[in-house]
Amino acid sequence: MAENVAPPPSVQGLKLYICALATLHMPVWNAYKIFCEQHGVIDFPEFEFWYYRFYRGHFDFNYDRRLAPKTRSFTELPIHIFEMVGEHLDMFDRLIVRQVSKTLQSLIDTPTPKISKITVKFWETSSILEFDDEMITFSRGFMSTKKQKLATPTGPHWAHALSYLLPVFQNPKLKLKILGLHYFDVENSERFNKMLQIAQNKICEKSIAQNKKFHVEKLSIIPNYDTMDLNVLMALQYLDKGVLREIDVVNRVDGITDNKNILEKLVGLEQFQAIQTIECKGKMGGDPGSMAFFLNSPRVSFKLFRKMTAKELAEMIKTLMKSTVLEKFHLSPPDMYNFPAKSLSKMLTQPEFFKAKGVPANIRFHKIQEDQFYKIDITEQLITIEKVEND
Amino acid sequence: MSVENAPVVDVDEAAIPVEKKMYYRFESNDKKEFRVSELAIQQSETLNRLVEAMGYTSEDVENKPAIAIENIDGKTLKLVFQWCEHHKGEAIPVDDGSVPKIVEIPEFDAKLMDIDNGLLFKLIWAADYLNIVQLLNVSCKKVANMAQGKTPAQLRRVYLLPSDEEDEAAKRAAQEAQDPRAREVEEEFEERKRQGGNSFF
Incomplete structure (x- = not known):
């Protein structure tokens, strides 16, 4: 029979301190941190074991831990459990957890x-x-x-x-x-x-x-x-x-x-x-250089940051008509401003400006060489250019 | 252990419909016996299928030997069945694929899982083995909650996770402890793989 050796008093003292913490029923990690601050760092599972024994009312300080049933460690759990735990972590924690080791990094990174x-x-x-x-x-x-x-x-x-x-x-x-x-x-x-x-x-x-x-x-x-x-x-x-x-x-x-x-x-x-779509907000002139940014996209939505005159707007529309891919273009005025809808419509329907047919509220533009038609809608809050069938 | 002396899980009998009032007997790997209501068993897909397949009558459950669950000890199984009894009749949640998962830990579950990590990991393992979806959800959530606010070094300490260096050292130690002949075979296999072959045969 093994000889019963009494633990040194200092160990008993530490257990007493753990016991005192356990009676406060605080989360075990908080108790552990307090313990470490007072007595230095000890093995967490060792602390946890005694903490929960005292927490449950088992005050036998001489209990031989080797007699306790074997427990499982986190690393013994199947891989899919790690992944499940990972699914409960938000991004902040995932980024921290993956720093623990390459193994955990791989487990955190593997799922989609x-x-x-x-x-x-x-x-x-x-x-x-x-x-x-x-x-x-x-x-x-x-x-x-x-x-x-x-x-x-x-x-x-x-x-x-x-x-x-x-x-x-x-x-x-x-x-x-x-x-x-x-x-x-x-x-x-x-x-x-x-x-x-x-x-x-x-x-x-x-x-x-x-x-x-x-x-x-x-x-x-x-x-x-x-x-x-x-x-x-x-x-x-x-x-x-x-x-x-x-x-x-x-x-x-x-x-x-x-x-x-x-x-x-x-x-x-x-x-x-x-x-497919470019959405922009910003200042823009009607010059071909800045317009090139949009000419390669079929769908453009643009909000102006500065007021533009009817002439500038008309020039911009004229440039856009050079696009070979344009399907739809939306232009919004800056906040608190309206487009000069009437004067712009009037300008666009001038024969010398470009070849356009229709009425100011619904201008149809015919690109003769490509046999394509565009409908131009102009209101005070929105200019829309849209490719349409020739009907 | 006799049925009379077996630990009995608290059961709210009033909540069980009369026609469902059948209790199955289960035995842990350390020979502790539990009586669990049919409705509570439904929380475990594994056990539910098992008892369905067995097709026991009320007499059978009393007269035949308790159903052995050989992978789980009595302490863990007690927690599992306490949880099942408390949540009997509740719908089994379906995974909606969202991440992070939104899972609230009810007060009862929080108290049940106020246990050391070693036992908590056994509970998770048991919930997974017995396929108890919601118990697995809340227990994994509990582990995830414990990770919150901790540095990588603190996580290593709490979960006894090896660092990369410790991982490497463990691998080297395992290799050194390996039978020399087995190691030669393994090295030869690796060499063949590098040369494009994938098998000795």
């Missing part, structure tokens, strides 16, 4: 991500990642959500945000309906594009699929500075042209005329040519 919208916002003093309705803010050495906050290592907030974003984009199963990008300055877009490039390379390393592009149905870009550099749109080159349907650009589209090379490169991208 159930994220349909990612918005990345770079500001001067913070970066924000939004995964559907969940928002994670990186600022002043912390990453936080509405519910929790964790310290981040030293380094700029944008670097932390991108480091958490990279594994999300590295998942080849990621399928986004919307990718939103808010940039504070042009460097943000360069960094984000670089992250996309790294993620793309990683995916290609792991799979036989070469040149894998990201599944994004709509790209929404809001540059938050005065002179938009078209480099912000170069993220397009990493997106799957067969999937991308819409691009939404806000502010400063007129800047494109300042950068002809980038414009040509952009319009030349197969992704840009495949876009």
Whole structure:
């Protein structure tokens, strides 16, 4: 029979302290943290075992733990249980859990991500990642959500945000309906594009699929500075042209005329040519240079940020008629303004302006060489150009 | 263990329809016996199918030996059947595919699962084995809740998760402990795989 050896008094003292904590019925992790602060770090399962014994009213301090029934550890659970636990975690926790080890990283990354919208916002003093309705803010050495906050290592907030974003984009199963990008300055877009490039390379390393592009149905870009550099749109080159349907650009589209090379490169991208709809808000002149941005897209929706004269609007419509792919174009006036509908309609029906037939409220434009007809509707709040059958 | 001495799960008999008042007997791997109502058993797809297939009558459940559940001990099974009795008659939830899952842990379940991790993981394992969907949902949610707000280092401590270095060390130790001949075969197999073959045969 084994000799009964009394534990040293210090161990009894520690058990007494655990017992005192257990009587307070606080969550075990909180009790553990208090214990560690007072007595130094001990093995959590050891603490937990004694905590729950005392919690349940078993006050035998000399109980031999080896006699307790064998328990299971988390790592002994089947893989699909890990995945199920992962499904209960929000994005914040998933990003933390995957840092525990490569094994957990693989388990967290394996299932198809159930994220349909990612918005990345770079500001001067913070970066924000939004995964559907969940928002994670990186600022002043912390990453936080509405519910929790964790310290981040030293380094700029944008670097932390991108480091958490990279594994999300590295998942080849990621399928986004919307990718939103808010940039504070042009460097943000360069960094984000670089992250996309790294993620793309990683995916290609792991799979036989070469040149894998990201599944994004709509790209929404809001540059938050005065002179938009078209480099912000170069993220397009990493997106799957067969999937991308819409691009939404806000502010400063007129800047494109300042950068002809980038414009040509952009319009030349197969992704840009495949876009079904472009939605824009910004200042725009009627010159062919800025209009080229839209001429390659069948559907354009544009909200003006500044007032335009009837002549400028007429010139713009005339330029749009040169598009070989245009199906529908919507133009809205700036807030608090109306279009000069009457004078514009009158101008468009002048024979010397371009060949148009019809009445001001419903102008039909005939592109004779291509034998295509367009209907132009003009109201004070909306100009619509729509390709129609010749009836 | 005799039926008279078996631990009996608290049952709200008033809630059970008269025609359904049949109790099955189950035995854990440490020979503890439980009597569980037919309605409670329906929470477990595995047990429900089992008793349907057996087609026991009221006499059978009393006279035949208790149904053995060999993979689960009495302490865990007691929790499982307490949960089933409490939630008997409730609809089995269907997975709608949403992530993160929206699961609320009822007060009863929270109290039931106020247990150490070792026992909680056994409960999860049992819920999975017996295919008790909602118990699995709430218990996985409980584990996920425990992960909230913890750093990777704290998670390793709570769940005894090995770091990458510890994982590698464990693999190396396992390899070193392996029979030398088996290791040679494995290395040869890996070499053949690298050369394009996929089998020794």
